[in-house]
Amino acid sequence: MNTRFLATFCAVAEQGSLVGAARQLNLASASVGEQIRALEAELQTRLLARHGRGVVLTEAGHAVFAAARDLLGRVEALHLLARPGKLSGPLRVGAISTALISVVPPALRHMAERHPGIELRVVPGTSAQLLRMLERGEIDCALAPRPHFALPKRFRWSGLRDEPLVLVAPAALAGETVAGLLEAAPFIRMDRASWTGRIVDGFLRDHRLAPRELFELDAQEAIVILVAQGLGVALLPDWGIAAPAQGAIRKLPAGGPRYARSLGMISAGGVREGLVQAFATALRDGLAEPRAKVALGADDQAVAPRSPR
The missing domain is CATH 1.10.10.10 (Winged helix-like DNA-binding domain superfamily/Winged helix DNA-binding domain)
Incomplete structure (x- = not known):
C-alpha cells in the first residue's frame, strides 16, 4: 500500500x-x-x-x-x-492571531537556523478552532490562551508568558483612570464568547463597570486600529500592542495579575513530540529577546474597584 x-x-x-x-x-x-x-x-x-x-x-x-x-x-x-540527533519532518503549529504577530516570528527564525529539516506549517485560528483541530489531529500543537475549562487528559499545557490586561485608548483622549475612560468613551468589546472575552467580562463584572458598547468583534488587531482612529477604548491583553501606522494610542494597566491572559502551548504528545519541544524551545528563546514596547503615559493607573451602589 x-x-x-x-x-x-x-x-x-x-x-x-x-x-x-x-x-x-x-x-x-x-x-x-x-x-x-x-x-x-x-x-x-x-x-x-x-x-x-x-x-x-x-x-x-x-x-x-x-x-x-x-x-x-x-x-x-x-x-x-x-536520523538520530537530527530533527526533521513536518510540524503543524496552530496559533491565535496575536501570537502570529508577536511570539511566532522570532521562534520561526530560530527554527530556520537550528532545524532546517523541519517542515513547519503555521495554521491560524481562534482558540476554540485550534483546540478542535488538535482534537482531530489536524495540528500537532497550538499557541493559545489557557482555557477556562479543564483540558482533556491527553493534552498538556505549557505556559509561555502572562499578558496583563490593559485599557487601550486614543492618545488624545483625556482621562486619568481606566474607570473614567470607560465611562467617557464608547467601548469596543472583545467577543464575549471568546476565551479572552471572558477575561474582559470578568474584569468589568468584578469592578461593576458597564461601558457604552459601540462594537463587538473577535479580532484584537482590528480593535487596536479602531481605537487608534479615535472610535473608542478597549480592554485587551497586552501581547505587545503597538500603535498602527495611522493613529496613536496609549495603554493603561487594568486590574493587575488576576486578569492577565496566560499564553501557552497545548500539545498532545505523540511521534512528533521531539519537534514540538524544539519549537517550544525556540518560542522561549524568542521571548527572552528584547521586544518593542509602547511606553505608558505618566497618567497610567490601575482601576480601583467601585463601591457597591
Missing part, C-alpha cells in the same frame, strides 16, 4: 474537499482524485461520499482515517529513528 495515498486521503478527510487537500499538498485536484480512487480500489470500499461542494467520510472512511493517521505516525517515527 502506498503511504503517500494514505496521506492524501487524510488531507482530504481533514479539509473536507479534494480542492482543499490539493491546495494543502500542492497537487492538482485531478491527482488527488486519482489517488483516492486508487486507494478505494485497493481497499475495495468507498471511503468518501459527496456532500454539497465537499466530501464526508463514509463509515468505512472513518475507520480507515483513524488507522491511517496512526500508521502514518509510525512511519514518521521510523524516519526519525533513522
